[in-house]
Amino acid sequence: MLHALVVAAGRGTRAGPGGPKQYRRLGGVPVLRRTLAALAAAGAERIAVVIHVDDVAAYAEAVAGLDAPLAPPVAGGATRQESVRLGLEALAAAPDARVLIHDAARPFATPRLVGDVAAALDAHPAACPVLPLVDTLRRDSDGFAGELLPRDRLVRAQTPQGFRYAAILDAHRRAAETGLEATDDAELARAAGLAVALTPGDPANIKLTTPEDFMRAEADLARSAPTAHTEYRSGSGFDVHAFGPGDQVTICGVSIPFDRGFLAHSDGDVGMHALTDAIFGALAEGDIGRWFPPSDPQWKGADSAIFLAKAAERVAARGGRIVNVDVTLICEAPKIGPHSDLMRRRLAEILRIDLGRVSVKATTTERLGFPGRGEGIAAQAAASLALPCAPPADDRSDDERADAMNGVPT
Structure with missing residues (x-):
C-alpha cells in the first residue's frame, strides 16, 4: 500500500x-x-x-x-x-x-x-x-x-x-x-x-x-490550462440596515463602538452583505437571502463572515478566482476612515486574496435621505471574478475554417 x-x-x-x-x-x-x-x-x-x-x-x-x-x-x-x-x-x-x-x-x-x-x-x-x-x-x-x-x-x-x-x-x-x-x-x-x-x-x-x-x-x-479561455465577470451588491438600540456596530468585520446598534436578523454587517451579494451576482448564483434565508433561525445573530466565506467558496468550487472587490459605505456616522485599513485586512483574510485587491471607502449623502438623517447605513459593493470557460463552439465547416486561416473572405 x-x-x-x-x-x-x-x-x-x-x-x-x-x-x-x-x-x-x-x-x-x-x-x-x-x-x-x-x-x-x-x-x-x-x-x-x-x-x-x-x-x-x-x-x-x-x-x-x-x-x-x-x-x-x-x-x-x-x-x-x-x-x-x-x-x-x-x-x-x-x-x-x-x-x-x-x-x-x-x-x-x-x-x-x-x-x-x-x-x-x-x-x-x-x-x-x-x-x-x-x-x-x-x-x-x-x-x-x-x-x-x-x-x-x-x-x-x-x-x-x-x-x-x-x-x-x-x-x-x-x-x-x-x-x-x-x-x-x-x-x-x-x-x-x-x-x-x-x-x-x-x-x-x-x-x-x-x-x-x-x-x-x-x-x-x-x-x-487545458483551455486558455477565461472569462471575467463583475457583480454588484447593495444593502441597508437601520440603527437601533446598542453600543456598537459591525461593519466589514470590524466592531466599532457607537451609540447605537443595527436592527438586523444577523449581525447586520452591511458591508459584508453587499459584498457577498456582489460575488453571488457575478456567479449568477442568486443572493444572500437564497443561501442564508432570514426566516431560518440558525442565522439569528450570525457572523456575516460565514456568508462571505461561502461566496468565496463558491468561486473556488467553480475553479475561479476573485480579481478584486470594492465596498463603498454610505453614512454620516460612524466615521469609517479610521477603520478602513482594518476592514480591508479582514475582508482579504476571509476571501483569501491579497490586500491590494480589496478596497473599502466611505461617502455621505450630504445629509439627504435616511443616511443623511442618521437613521441607518447603506453599502454598495462590486466584485470582479475570473472564471474558466469552454472555448466558443466553432460551427464552421472544414472548408470554411481553412478559408479563414488563409485569409479568404466569407
Missing part, C-alpha cells in the same frame, strides 16, 4: 501576508487541495495531513468534497521534523509499507515523479527526487562576490521523499531522542544508516515559498 504524509503545519511567513500559504488560493483553488489531488491522482492510496492546531477550520474548508483517500488530520508540532514524526506515529502503517513524505507547498507533483520515487522503494529503503544544479555557485562575501564553489555532484532535493514505514519512523524516533535536527527526511534516513536512492526530480515541482513563487505558479497555471 502506498501512503502519503503531507506536512501542512507551517506558517509560511516568507510568503507575505495572507495567512498560511498552504491555504491560499492558487488559480482559485487552495494550495493544499491541489497538493492532495495531485497525490491521489498519482496513486496514493491513503493520505494523512499534519496540520497546525489553529487550522482545523481552514483544513476542513480546503478539502471539502475532495475525491481523495484522506485519513483524519494530525496535529503537528513546533518544527517540521516534529510534525513529520507525529504524523508517522499516527499513520500506524504496516512495517514494510511505502510512505511518501511531501510538502504541502509543492502542489505540482506529477504521477511520473511520484511513481519514480515509489518504484525506487522496491530495491532501496529510501528515495529522494533531485534536480541537477545548473547555476554557478559562489559564496557571498559581505555583499561582494566570494569564492566559487564546485557544483559537480551537487543536486537539489525535492519532495515527495519515499521510505519504508518502520525504517523512517525509527529514524525519526532516534533523532528525537538524540536531538539530531535535519532539513529533510532523507538526511534523517542517512543518519540512521539508510541508503537513499536518487530519482529524477521535476523542475515544475516548485515549492511555494515567496510571493514571487506564487506569481510564477499563477502564470504557469494560466499557460498550461
Whole structure:
C-alpha cells in the first residue's frame, strides 16, 4: 500500500501576508487541495495531513468534497521534523509499507515523479527526487562576490521523499531522542544508516515559498490550462440596515463602538452583505437571502463572515478566482476612515486574496435621505471574478475554417 504524509503545519511567513500559504488560493483553488489531488491522482492510496492546531477550520474548508483517500488530520508540532514524526506515529502503517513524505507547498507533483520515487522503494529503503544544479555557485562575501564553489555532484532535493514505514519512523524516533535536527527526511534516513536512492526530480515541482513563487505558479497555471479561455465577470451588491438600540456596530468585520446598534436578523454587517451579494451576482448564483434565508433561525445573530466565506467558496468550487472587490459605505456616522485599513485586512483574510485587491471607502449623502438623517447605513459593493470557460463552439465547416486561416473572405 502506498501512503502519503503531507506536512501542512507551517506558517509560511516568507510568503507575505495572507495567512498560511498552504491555504491560499492558487488559480482559485487552495494550495493544499491541489497538493492532495495531485497525490491521489498519482496513486496514493491513503493520505494523512499534519496540520497546525489553529487550522482545523481552514483544513476542513480546503478539502471539502475532495475525491481523495484522506485519513483524519494530525496535529503537528513546533518544527517540521516534529510534525513529520507525529504524523508517522499516527499513520500506524504496516512495517514494510511505502510512505511518501511531501510538502504541502509543492502542489505540482506529477504521477511520473511520484511513481519514480515509489518504484525506487522496491530495491532501496529510501528515495529522494533531485534536480541537477545548473547555476554557478559562489559564496557571498559581505555583499561582494566570494569564492566559487564546485557544483559537480551537487543536486537539489525535492519532495515527495519515499521510505519504508518502520525504517523512517525509527529514524525519526532516534533523532528525537538524540536531538539530531535535519532539513529533510532523507538526511534523517542517512543518519540512521539508510541508503537513499536518487530519482529524477521535476523542475515544475516548485515549492511555494515567496510571493514571487506564487506569481510564477499563477502564470504557469494560466499557460498550461487545458483551455486558455477565461472569462471575467463583475457583480454588484447593495444593502441597508437601520440603527437601533446598542453600543456598537459591525461593519466589514470590524466592531466599532457607537451609540447605537443595527436592527438586523444577523449581525447586520452591511458591508459584508453587499459584498457577498456582489460575488453571488457575478456567479449568477442568486443572493444572500437564497443561501442564508432570514426566516431560518440558525442565522439569528450570525457572523456575516460565514456568508462571505461561502461566496468565496463558491468561486473556488467553480475553479475561479476573485480579481478584486470594492465596498463603498454610505453614512454620516460612524466615521469609517479610521477603520478602513482594518476592514480591508479582514475582508482579504476571509476571501483569501491579497490586500491590494480589496478596497473599502466611505461617502455621505450630504445629509439627504435616511443616511443623511442618521437613521441607518447603506453599502454598495462590486466584485470582479475570473472564471474558466469552454472555448466558443466553432460551427464552421472544414472548408470554411481553412478559408479563414488563409485569409479568404466569407
